[in-house]
Amino acid sequence: MTATIVKPEVNKKDSSQVNEINTFDKELVYETKDLNLWYGDNHALKNINLDITENEVAAIIGPSGCGKSTYIKTLNRMIELVPGVKTSGEIKYRGRNILDKSYKVEELRTHVGMVFQKPNPFPKSIYENVAYGPKIHGIKNKKILDEIVEKSLRGAAIWDEVKDRLNQNAYGLSGGQQQRLCIARCLAIEPDVILMDEPTSALDPISTLKVEELVQELKKEFSIIIVTHNMQQAARISDKTAFFLNGEVIEYKDTNTIFSNPADKRTEDYITGRFG
Amino acid sequence: MAVREKFEQELAQLNGKIVELANLASESISRSFTALENQDLDLALEIIEDDTKADMLEEEINEYAILLIAKQQPVAIDLRRIIAAIKIASDIERMADFGVNIAKSAIRIGQQPFIESLAHLRQMKDITLEMIHLSILAFEKDDVVMARNIAEMDDEVDRLYGESIKSLLRLSNENLQQVTQLSFIARYLERTADHATNVAESIYYLVRGRHFDLNE
Numbered sequence: 001m002t003a004t005i006v007k008p009e010v011n012k013k014d015s016s017q018v019n020e021i022n023t024f025d026k027e028l029v030y031e032t033k034d035l036n037l038w039y040g041d042n043h044a045l046k047n048i049n050l051d052i053t054e055n056e057v058a059a060i061i062g063p064s065g066c067g068k069s070t071y072i073k074t075l076n077r078m079i080e081l082v083p084g085v086k087t088s089g090e091i092k093y094r095g096r097n098i099l100d101k102s103y104k105v106e107e108l109r110t111h112v113g114m115v116f117q118k119p120n121p122f123p124k125s126i127y128e129n130v131a132y133g134p135k136i137h138g139i140k141n142k143k144i145l146d147e148i149v150e151k152s153l154r155g156a157a158i159w160d161e162v163k164d165r166l167n168q169n170a171y172g173l174s175g176g177q178q179q180r181l182c183i184a185r186c187l188a189i190e191p192d193v194i195l196m197d198e199p200t201s202a203l204d205p206i207s208t209l210k211v212e213e214l215v216q217e218l219k220k221e222f223s224i225i226i227v228t229h230n231m232q233q234a235a236r237i238s239d240k241t242a243f244f245l246n247g248e249v250i251e252y253k254d255t256n257t258i259f260s261n262p263a264d265k266r267t268e269d270y271i272t273g274r275f276g
Numbered sequence: 277m278a279v280r281e282k283f284e285q286e287l288a289q290l291n292g293k294i295v296e297l298a299n300l301a302s303e304s305i306s307r308s309f310t311a312l313e314n315q316d317l318d319l320a321l322e323i324i325e326d327d328t329k330a331d332m333l334e335e336e337i338n339e340y341a342i343l344l345i346a347k348q349q350p351v352a353i354d355l356r357r358i359i360a361a362i363k364i365a366s367d368i369e370r371m372a373d374f375g376v377n378i379a380k381s382a383i384r385i386g387q388q389p390f391i392e393s394l395a396h397l398r399q400m401k402d403i404t405l406e407m408i409h410l411s412i413l414a415f416e417k418d419d420v421v422m423a424r425n426i427a428e429m430d431d432e433v434d435r436l437y438g439e440s441i442k443s444l445l446r447l448s449n450e451n452l453q454q455v456t457q458l459s460f461i462a463r464y465l466e467r468t469a470d471h472a473t474n475v476a477e478s479i480y481y482l483v484r485g486r487h488f489d490l491n492e
Contacts, residue, residue, distance in 0.1 A: 232349055259351045261485030272354045273280050 026053045029193055029223045030075060034089035037070060037247075039082065044070050046247045048089070052193075057215060057224045059238035059255065061231055063270065066244040068227045072195050075225065076112040077105050094192075110137070113186035117198040119178035121170035121185070126153075126162050129170050129181055133189040148188050156184035157214045176207025183214065194218065196226040200233065212237050231271055235259045243267045283348050290344065290361050291416065293337050294368070298412040300330045301368045302405055304375025305468060309401045312382040312461065313394060320379040330372035337365040353482070360482040364415065367471040367478070371408065374464040374471075381457040381464075391451050396440040397458065400465040403433050407472035414476065418483045423476035427490035433469035437462050 030052035037045035045067050052058050060068040073079040074091060077098060090097040098108055121129050130149045139145060149166070153159040158180040162173070170181055179199060186194055196215075200208040208230075215224055215237050228234050234241050235255060242252040243266075251258065251267045262268045269275050304323055311320040341358045344350065350358055407429050414422035440462040448455045473490050480488045 231351070235351065260355070262352055268352050271351050273283075275279060 026055065028052065029054045029094065030225075031092040032089070033092070035071075035074065035091060036088045037067075037074065037079070038086045040084045044247050045074070048249055050242060050249055050252055052223060052225060053240070054223045055219055055221075056239040057219050057226060057237055059234035059241045060225065060227045060244060061229075061234050061241060061270070062244035063275070064229075067247040068244045069197055070247075071244065072197055072225060072227050074099075075193070075195055076109055076114055078114070080105070110189055111192045112195060113189060113191035113193070114195040114197070115179070115182050115186055115199045118202050119175055119182050121173075121178050121181050124170060125167045126170050126173070126181060127166040130184050130188045133185060137189065152184040152188040153181075155187045155218070156180045157210065157217070158184060174207070176203050176210060179203060179207065179211060180214065183211070183218075187218075191222065193223045193225065196224065198227055198229060201229060208233070231259075243270060245270070283344075283350075283354070286340075286344055286348070287354070287357060290337065290340055290358065293333065293340065294361055294364055294415060295412055297330060297333045297337065297365055297368045297372075298408060300326075300333065301371035301375065302408045304330065304372045305378065305401065305408070305465075306375075306405055308375045308378035308382065309398070311379055312385070313398075315382070315385070315387050317383055317386070320382045323379040324376050327372060327376045330369055334365045334369040338362055341365075353485075356482045356485060360415075360478040363478045364475050367474045368408075370471050371468045374468045377464045378461050381461050385454055385457050388451070388454060391447050391454055392443065392458075394458075396436055396443065397461055397465065400433055400436045400440070400462065400469075403429055403436075404465050404469045404472065407433075407469055408475075411472045411475040411479070414479050415482075418479070420480055420483050423479040423483075424490065426476040427473050430469045430473045430490075433466055437466040 028051050030050075032048050032050045035045055035048040036043065048071060050071075060072060062068045070079060074087065075093075075098075079085055079087075087099055089099075091099055093108065093111070096103060122132060124132070127149055130152050131145045134145060134148050139148070150159060150163075153162060158177060161177060162181070165172075170178060173181060179202075183194075183199075200211050203211065212233060215226070218224060219239075226234075226238065238255045240252065241255045241258040243250045243258065243262075243264075245266055251262055251264045253263075257263075258267065259271060262271065304327065307319060308323050310316065311323060341362050344358055345355075348354070407426050410422055410426050410429075413419070414426065441459055444455045444459050444462070477488060477490050480486070480490070
């Protein structure tokens with residue numbers, strides 16, 4: 001089904017439309033058109049049509065096995081690592097189809113960073129974790145690397161906590177700090193988009209709120225797509241929310257509308273906790 | 277097992293309290309009118325005393341609603357149901373207050389003979405009570421059509437109010453004090469009907485997720 005954002009009609013009587021955020025003058029980062037994906041015979045994504053707008057947070061919610069993680073992993077082509085995956089349709093990133101074989105995955109990943117469910121720092125120092133990406137991209141100048149490390153750690157709101165122990169092993173940090181370090185590592189390659197796959201599900205409530213605050217800051221510079229099981233989190237931090245069910249997008253709208261007055265009964269049943 | 281069964285039960289309890297409050301308000305209006313017609317001052321005093329029950333129940337509903345929001349983190353229709361309950365409780369509590377106001381006017385009129393028939397007021401009272409009754413039915417059934425009918429009934433109450441006032445003003449030379457009190461009563465009934473219309477609006481919001489001004 002088509003799930004592109006429909007421009008709201010102006011209707012004085014209809015106050016639910018008033019709060020909808022007008023984002024139609026912003027550029028599209030991703031345009032997904034008729035995307036289908038199979039794991040062998042399992043049809044995991046069905047006719048997905050979904051646009052992601054720049055400098056916004058798009059949340060993807062849905063019960064386990066609905067295809068939300070599969071979808072986010074198609075956006076940086078990590079899905080190709082799964083044997084037997086087939087796709088049809090297209091995903092345009094900044095106008096170019098990334099499913100096209102001529103699109104180099106290495107190039108895509110310089111634009112699209114990813115943060116995972118469990119913090120996964122390298123078994124290296126805090127400094128090296130952040131400098132790793134830029135070094136691979138050929139930056140050797142110590143001064144420039146220092147600047148990137150500081151800027152990235154500041155961007156991930158963890159600089160003040162680690163600035164005096166940059167050479168210590170990243171494993172010594174708390175879970176919440178490790179996750180913010182992973183976000184800093186992601187920022188160091190100066191991406192355009194950050195994909196987050198349940199980034200706070202392994203964190204305590206305070207660390208979770210810190211990451212949420214951070215997401216709000218980061219969207220000023222980046223476009224963020226976040227998969228979350230925490231519906232209140234989607235409600236708090238996202239501009240738009242897509243509800244996935246059985247591999248389909250059931251509803252994709254402004255978050256305010258999804259959480260106050262969803263159009264589809266299935267969306268309502270899911271967000272009000274009647275199933276899933 | 278149904279998911280969120282406990283929450284469903286709590287929402288049903290909240291609805292139950294609203295119905296209970298509506299019954300109190302309805303009784304307050306109905307008994308105060310009886311007190312007026314029968315010039316029964318004891319009954320009027322009783323109604324004034326009984327009003328604390330409605331006040332306390334409204335508070336109880338608000339506290340219960342706040343707890344539900346805090347503990348269950350409702351969204352969408354669940355959240356609208358709780359917000360609607362808070363608003364509806366406030367409207368119904370006002371209706372009960374108007375019952376008290378009518379009782380006070382009845383006391384002020386006392387045992388004086390009526391300067392004119394109470395036919396208009398009685399008609400207003402009957403329609404208003406029916407509006408309260410229907411608004412609670414609509415609330416229990418999430419019935420938007422019934423909610424719209426309530427708004428139409430309000431137009432009739434407004435018309436009767438206009439007529440009552442016109443007719444009472446003609447008598448202002450005879451007994452200004454009683455004309456004033458009967459005009460007040462007409463006004464209280466007209467306001468009660470407005471609050472019933474507000475309840476209907478809240479039901480519309482609860483079901484459709486959009487505001488709609490039925491008072492227009």
